[in-house]
Amino acid sequence: MTYRTIVPPIKSQGIKTKLVPWIQALVPAMKGRWIEPFLGTGVVAFNSGFRKALLADINPHVIGFYQAVKDKVITPASVRKFLEDEGRLLATADDKGYAHFRAVKDRFNKNFDPLDFLFLSRAGFNGMMRFNRKGEWNIPFCQKPERFAPAYITKIVNQVHDVACLIQPEWTLRVSSFERVIEEATEDDIIYCDPPYIGRYVDYYSGWTEDNERQLHALLSTSPARFILSTWHHNDYRANQFVESLWGKFNIVTRDHFYHSGGKIENRRSVVEALVFNFPANIQKHNHGLQPKPEQIVLLEEREKYITQQLAGAYG
Numbered sequence: 001m002t003y004r005t006i007v008p009p010i011k012s013q014g015i016k017t018k019l020v021p022w023i024q025a026l027v028p029a030m031k032g033r034w035i036e037p038f039l040g041t042g043v044v045a046f047n048s049g050f051r052k053a054l055l056a057d058i059n060p061h062v063i064g065f066y067q068a069v070k071d072k073v074i075t076p077a078s079v080r081k082f083l084e085d086e087g088r089l090l091a092t093a094d095d096k097g098y099a100h101f102r103a104v105k106d107r108f109n110k111n112f113d114p115l116d117f118l119f120l121s122r123a124g125f126n127g128m129m130r131f132n133r134k135g136e137w138n139i140p141f142c143q144k145p146e147r148f149a150p151a152y153i154t155k156i157v158n159q160v161h162d163v164a165c166l167i168q169p170e171w172t173l174r175v176s177s178f179e180r181v182i183e184e185a186t187e188d189d190i191i192y193c194d195p196p197y198i199g200r201y202v203d204y205y206s207g208w209t210e211d212n213e214r215q216l217h218a219l220l221s222t223s224p225a226r227f228i229l230s231t232w233h234h235n236d237y238r239a240n241q242f243v244e245s246l247w248g249k250f251n252i253v254t255r256d257h258f259y260h261s262g263g264k265i266e267n268r269r270s271v272v273e274a275l276v277f278n279f280p281a282n283i284q285k286h287n288h289g290l291q292p293k294p295e296q297i298v299l300l301e302e303r304e305k306y307i308t309q310q311l312a313g314a315y316g
Helices: 017-026 062-070 076-092 095-111 114-123 150-166 178-183 210-222 240-245 294-310
Strands: 035-038 051-055 171-175 190-191 228-237 251-258 270-277
Touching: 017 228, 017 251, 051 062, 051 178, 062 114, 062 150, 062 171, 076 114, 076 150, 076 251, 095 114, 171 251, 190 210, 190 251, 190 294, 210 228, 210 251
Parallel strands: 035 051, 035 190, 051 171, 190 228
Antiparallel strands: 228 270, 251 270
């Protein structure tokens, strides 16, 4: 079986899909849990290959969606029906579809239904995920009334199926602050942190300040666990001052990456990504690329066989 990076159904700018092999090549063999205090879309966790995990985020909508997938409240079949129904309404709505997008947004901001969250994630402008201070969806329509064409729906349905295959019974999903999650880590665990990038993405669900960055540094510096931190190193305009001033005592590797995100030109060019970690690793300092570990492939094969059998007859 040729391993492929599993892409999650929830979309967000800054998603680490293309960086997953790089991140996973750095992960050491651990007998404990994979811990993520900033789950986001979940792309790194779903490709981690760990049977035990603690996955948390301050965003309750992300956690709620994946908990519903784990509990089989949301299935590939239910996602297909929902998107087909909502897609038809979107395609025929007034204001070139915007009228129905607003209706779904208003409905979500009142009831916070996870399927509405999926719809907004896939129909929002430029793949962005932003919320206001009340926790309400705050991104406009992508202005594509035919967004949910059959092929696009099938793509999303397949992504839900893949995630259902990979979520383990011993994975805990939790709405929590990063402080509480990191404090639970033991020496057998590995923590992967992908916080909002200081000086770049600061309004994913709540703000991210210098104090937050320093608190994260203090917690990781004293944790008995091993950790990997994703951050940005520099771009054509400026450098991330915290890489050296705060994280410089740890090991750092870098990789070129391109983000097409945000309205500012400085956020739409290549960025040098950095991984900060607190353990020895025989790894190239810049732009290395290795194959995924065998346990990732085994886990996917086992779970896909099991979940596919469970969903037989329901996966349209």
